[in-house]
Amino acid sequence: MNVVIRKAGLYTMKIGIPRALLYYKYKHLWEFFFDELDIEYIVSPETNNEIVRKGTTYAIDESCLSSKIYLGHVEWLINKCDYILVPRISDYGSGGTVCTKFQAIYDVVSNTFRDRNIKLLYYNIDPKAADFEMIAFLKMGKFLGKSKSRSLYAYLIAKQMQKCAQLKEIDEQKQRLSENKTKILLIAHRYNICDKYIGEPIITFLRELGTVPILGDIASKREALAKSIEISETLPWTFNKELVGSIPLYKDKVDGIILMSAFPCGPDSLVNDIVIRRVKDIPILSLMLDEHEGSAGIQTRLESFVDIIRLKKGDFNEKT
Ligand code: SF4
Structure with missing residues (x-):
């Protein structure tokens, strides 16, 4: 089923990460950040028929297939962790804005599963409100009970690892192009x-x-x-x-x-x-x-x- 579970030595909570939408963009950033903070996490399995079926049941008909799949992954994580990570991205400032799904997904998840007693871990990216990525991660670290310096260190390491992973895949793609x-x-x-x-x-x-x-x-x-x-x-x-x-x-x-x-x-x-x-x-x-x-x-x-x-x-x- 390919579920990723990372166990830390002394952990007090477990974070659930839906394997959908922004996971594919921020996988390394999130996982290394939690690793460095010694926070246990679980990543939902690869998408399967059951996850799609559940997601489709919970989503409104107008949702895109990707959002339906996201809800299916969130549903899979319920009762398997303490918090489910659902970030809220508003835009990237001068880099442009994002599809409304990324702005709304936190509210969609909390409303869709309001009867299931789930707790969400979130961070906001909204340059207009001075919510830049590093500040957002420091706030998330604070919520998780970690000091500012430790969260900053974890964020910088995670950011570096994400960059290394990106450079590696660009190199691999160059080889495929030849x-x-x-x-x-x-x-x-x-x-x-x-x-x-x-x-x-x-x-x-x-x-x-x-x-x-x-x-x-x-x-x-x-x-x-x-x-x-x-x-x-x-x-x-x-x-x-x-x-x-x-x-x-x-x-x-x-x-x-x-x-x-x-x-x-x-x-x-x-x-x-x-x-x-x-x-x-x-x-x-x-x-x-x-x-x-x-x-x-x-x-x-x-x-x-x-x-x-x-x-x-x-x-x-x-x-x-
Ligand atoms: S851009 Fe928005 S509507 Fe399109 S697939 Fe992504 S989340 Fe769905």
């Missing part, structure tokens, strides 16, 4: 493309077809944000800007682009439309996934897409 095979750039939020239920089957199938998946989310965020204006100068959402900015960074090194989104994602719908209109001279496939999507239909579309790319390259007999 492979002499058909390469496909996946423009998808990491919480979708790395999720066992949504994105992993797509990556696995692309590999089975003999192609090399390249993740748009693995790139220097600073460079991607700067490049995003080549696609659009007016996008408000930081995560989408980082993703579309990876297209100019990688376009000349890949053979096709897949835009993968979770139904019914508002930001992605708009952004994908812009990408399809403005990015030329490369095959683009758009996939919108929901909880009812069957794998057979997706695989057929992926196969056809890869065939088109190989035909265009004149590599129809490329070994798979």
